[in-house]
Amino acid sequence: MYTESIRMRMKQKKENCTNENTLLDINVSDVFVVKNAKNRAFIEQFNYSSVNFTQRDLGTILGFFAVRDNTSSSENIVNYLASEVKKQYFSPIQKPIGDKFESTLHHVNRVLEEIANVGNVEWIGHVDGAVCVIDDTSIHISVAGNAHVLLLRDNILQNISEGLASDDAAQYPLKTFIDIASGELCTNDKIIITSQELLDLIPFEELQKNAVRFGQENFIQFIQTVLTNECEIASATIIDISQKEGIQPHKITSPTEVPSNIFGADAFDEPKDDEDIIPQIDDEIDIEEILNENPEEYTDETTGHIYIQGGDEIIKDETTMSSLKEKCSDFFDTCKDTTKKHKKTFSKKITQYTSKKDSSIFDQAPEDIGEKMTTIETVETPDTYNSDEFDDVEEVVTDRQDLTSRSATKKIRVTVYTAYKGAKNITKNTSVRCIETLKRIKNKNRTSPSQVSQNSTPINTSTTQKKPSFLPSIHHVTQLWHGMTKQTKWTTLGILAAIVIIPLTFAFIPRSSEEDADKWPEIPEESEQYQQEPLPPEPAVPVTQNTISDPTSLLSDPTTVATTLMNDKHIGVTKNTVILFDGTKKEDHSLSQDAGDITLVTPMDDLDLLFILTTKDQLYTFSPTDKKFVQQKNTPTFDHTKIKSLSTYMTYLYAMDTAMITRYTRAENGFESGNDWLKEKADFTDATTMAIDEDIYTAKNGTITKFRKGEKVSFSQNSDIKNAFIIYTTEDTKFMWILDKENNKLFKTKKSTGEKLDEYTHEKFANTQTLSVDEKNNTATISTPEEILSFELSS
Numbered sequence: 001m002y003t004e005s006i007r008m009r010m011k012q013k014k015e016n017c018t019n020e021n022t023l024l025d026i027n028v029s030d031v032f033v034v035k036n037a038k039n040r041a042f043i044e045q046f047n048y049s050s051v052n053f054t055q056r057d058l059g060t061i062l063g064f065f066a067v068r069d070n071t072s073s074s075e076n077i078v079n080y081l082a083s084e085v086k087k088q089y090f091s092p093i094q095k096p097i098g099d100k101f102e103s104t105l106h107h108v109n110r111v112l113e114e115i116a117n118v119g120n121v122e123w124i125g126h127v128d129g130a131v132c133v134i135d136d137t138s139i140h141i142s143v144a145g146n147a148h149v150l151l152l153r154d155n156i157l158q159n160i161s162e163g164l165a166s167d168d169a170a171q172y173p174l175k176t177f178i179d180i181a182s183g184e185l186c187t188n189d190k191i192i193i194t195s196q197e198l199l200d201l202i203p204f205e206e207l208q209k210n211a212v213r214f215g216q217e218n219f220i221q222f223i224q225t226v227l228t229n230e231c232e233i234a235s236a237t238i239i240d241i242s243q244k245e246g247i248q249p250h251k252i253t254s255p256t257e258v259p260s261n262i263f264g265a266d267a268f269d270e271p272k273d274d275e276d277i278i279p280q281i282d283d284e285i286d287i288e289e290i291l292n293e294n295p296e297e298y299t300d301e302t303t304g305h306i307y308i309q310g311g312d313e314i315i316k317d318e319t320t321m322s323s324l325k326e327k328c329s330d331f332f333d334t335c336k337d338t339t340k341k342h343k344k345t346f347s348k349k350i351t352q353y354t355s356k357k358d359s360s361i362f363d364q365a366p367e368d369i370g371e372k373m374t375t376i377e378t379v380e381t382p383d384t385y386n387s388d389e390f391d392d393v394e395e396v397v398t399d400r401q402d403l404t405s406r407s408a409t410k411k412i413r414v415t416v417y418t419a420y421k422g423a424k425n426i427t428k429n430t431s432v433r434c435i436e437t438l439k440r441i442k443n444k445n446r447t448s449p450s451q452v453s454q455n456s457t458p459i460n461t462s463t464t465q466k467k468p469s470f471l472p473s474i475h476h477v478t479q480l481w482h483g484m485t486k487q488t489k490w491t492t493l494g495i496l497a498a499i500v501i502i503p504l505t506f507a508f509i510p511r512s513s514e515e516d517a518d519k520w521p522e523i524p525e526e527s528e529q530y531q532q533e534p535l536p537p538e539p540a541v542p543v544t545q546n547t548i549s550d551p552t553s554l555l556s557d558p559t560t561v562a563t564t565l566m567n568d569k570h571i572g573v574t575k576n577t578v579i580l581f582d583g584t585k586k587e588d589h590s591l592s593q594d595a596g597d598i599t600l601v602t603p604m605d606d607l608d609l610l611f612i613l614t615t616k617d618q619l620y621t622f623s624p625t626d627k628k629f630v631q632q633k634n635t636p637t638f639d640h641t642k643i644k645s646l647s648t649y650m651t652y653l654y655a656m657d658t659a660m661i662t663r664y665t666r667a668e669n670g671f672e673s674g675n676d677w678l679k680e681k682a683d684f685t686d687a688t689t690m691a692i693d694e695d696i697y698t699a700k701n702g703t704i705t706k707f708r709k710g711e712k713v714s715f716s717q718n719s720d721i722k723n724a725f726i727i728y729t730t731e732d733t734k735f736m737w738i739l740d741k742e743n744n745k746l747f748k749t750k751k752s753t754g755e756k757l758d759e760y761t762h763e764k765f766a767n768t769q770t771l772s773v774d775e776k777n778n779t780a781t782i783s784t785p786e787e788i789l790s791f792e793l794s795s
Contacts, residue, residue: 024136024185025244027216028062031224031236042067043233044078048086058097059135061089061104063193064147064235068126077115077123084111085131087665091672098182101133101140105177107668112173117625118567118608125170130161130193131177134239139191140182144169146196149181150207153189157208189241190219197234201226216240548760551789554581554781563783565772566603566610569624570781572788573601578610578622591629595620602646604653605732607666611653613640619670634670645690649731656690656698659683661707679710691727693751697736699724704738704754716754721747726771737773737780741766746780748793764789 032045047062065078088107089100116124128145141149142164149161160181168175190211214222220238227234559575570581575597580587596616603610610622617640619632645656651666661678664671687700696707702723706715726739729751738747744765748758767784778793
């Protein structure tokens with residue numbers, strides 16, 4: 001499966017190639033361009049390495065997939081292919097790296113064929129892709145469509161993927177990847193894995209010149225700039241091969257001087273001069289040159305854009321202070337504008353509120369409140385300091401030079417503490433002043449503001465204490481202010497502004513829009529609020545009970561096994577036949593008698609395949625598209641006598657036996673060995689069914705059990721459901737359907753809460769073996785040992 005000429009092309013000129021004494025360093029750089037988010041589903045770039053130590057010899061598998069058909073049916077195909085590449089290449093099956101790579105490509109072809117089998121064919125002939133495997137010594141490549149893999153060796157650029165892509169892929173998806181090229185790596189090799197866009201923009205000769213002329217980082221930036229500026233979607237991966245630093249071929253060298261007697265004292269003498277063994281660092285590194293470095297340009301490694309840096313004349317502190325000033329100015333302007341916009345609303349709300357609360361405030365104020373507050377203020381005035389609290393503050397404020405030498409942490413602590421104490425003093429004095437004024441109003445001893453500010457008579461005439469001032473000591477504030485640095489002053493102002501303005505702003509901003517401000521209802525009195533009647537409770541949603549009409553018979557056969565629904569197609573199964581129902585039409589397809597009798601079936605919607613287990617413990621698939629049965633030979637052993645139920649989720653197969661639920665991962669023509677899905681053993685001896693919709697539900701002895709991520713979780717089963725026998729739900733259904741055979745009832749319930757929504761009754765439910773529900777068409781289909789019946793469900 002490889003082209004010999006291309007294989008030899010990579011082996012030519014091996015002077016610098018790997019050998020047993022050389023270790024290579026492989027550096028991979030990705031350039032991925034998607035300008036429009038809508039195109040993201042049509043291109044995928046991947047780079048996978050195994051985290052398993054036992055698979056480190058498999059190296060790295062990388063490349064890209066792109067679909068040039070932009071219809072909705074082609075979305076996410078590339079993402080699915082990338083995930084399948086990783087899963088298949090790093091599967092536990094032990095194979096040489098070449099066989100692994102070939103098996104992975106064949107698996108990708110099979111996936112594409114299965115996608116086409118379900119009727120999704122718009123993408124055929126429009127797939128570009130490159131898949132490469134690279135390890136410590138070699139590389140394996142394969143391409144499809146217009147993908148290319150280029151090799152730069154000895155300054156000569158070659159297209160080593162030429163001739164690998166097949167022209168038959170436009171008609172046969174199985175021939176998408178057909179040829180492989182392999183070769184050894186050499187030091188200084190450069191490998192470019194790219195889509196067609198790069199070669200359309202840059203001629204081959206020009207690309208070779210740039211690859212030789214540019215260094216490693218500059219060439220990557222060059223490629224990224226070209227693709228980003230000119231392409232809607234594009235992919236390029238550049239792999240640079242170099243010799244690992246510090247690794248040199250092993251050489252046996254003889255010492256320059258050997259003692260005449262290796263056991264004599266001369267062999268153990270210390271060096272005469274320690275300076276001889278100390279490297280002369282000053283001679284090798286130019287400190288001044290490093291310190292004076294000031295690059296004028298900076299290149300962003302991600303985008304490839306070049307940024308011009310400013311000169312040294314901009315001072316960092318001044319820039320910071322300027323930014324702070326600008327933010328503070330914007331904040332104050334915003335508050336000012338908000339106040340203007342809602343001035344009318346504020347006035348109305350404040351007037352309504354204060355008119356009702358004034359009297360209650362006056363009545364609640366005790367007679368001696370002013371005296372008590374005055375006494376407190378006398379004991380601890382703003383000019384009085386606690387020596388234990390302010391030792392650090394006074395020391396810092398009195399010595400500005402010492403302040404600048406302290407750490408940034410202490411500066412912030414001192415600034416915040418100073419601002420906090422100042423705000424606290426202002427708040428305390430403001431409260432005292434307000435209470436004093438309220439008391440004077442109550443006693444009808446109102447004075448002018450000038451008299452209040454100049455009056456030195458205390459509130460309590462029996463004492464001669466100093467009347468508290470409305471503002472803190474001007475001398476103290478001035479002393480603190482002049483002791484601060486410029487940066488500390490601006491920080492303090494910002495903190496004070498935040499403490500005062502932000503609460504006021506949020507307290508008065510109306511919750512409705514500006515246009516509806518004049519339509520606000522009047523604030524009701526407290527008596528009116530308590531007189532409002534409570535809202536009546538919402539009426540409960542009635543649960544319907546329906547006795548449905550007689551069903552329609554789809555099949556009458558004494559060997560009926562099951563009925564199921566796959567991608568909106570009704571399927572019936574007998575002991576040796578699969579029947580496709582299309583309205584009133586039936587289409588029978590018989591399984592070979594050598595396969596045995598059918599015992600269990602389950603659909604896999606993602607692959608549009610029906611999986612069938614027979615009495616000979618063989619697993620088959622049936623495709624409604626090509627009408628063929630295919631035996632799954634690459635599968636573990638299934639014992640049909642122990643398996644009680646089969647089900648699928650995405651591309652996983654789940655089997656429930658008497659003690660465990662086992663999950664099997666899809667592989668080529670079968671499944672890999674299964675893993676125990678449950679975290680602990682369980683008893684499913686009497687279990688009757690299993691259903692999956694991310695979570696797994698089982699029915700045993702009439703009770704439903706729910707499992708999530710291998711662990712049992714709580715499930716609320718409706719009290720009316722006494723004997724749950726069959727559960728039907730999938731990831732695509734909105735509801736959970738539960739059949740009670742003993743009471744001849746079918747229940748429609750919510751998945752999340754288990755709440756019963758509908759209930760249907762019919763005597764035919766007593767003999768049900770399997771159940772499927774088509775929610776789109778409101779039909780339920782059951783299978784009994786003698787027939788398959790379809791019921792019309794009322795909505």
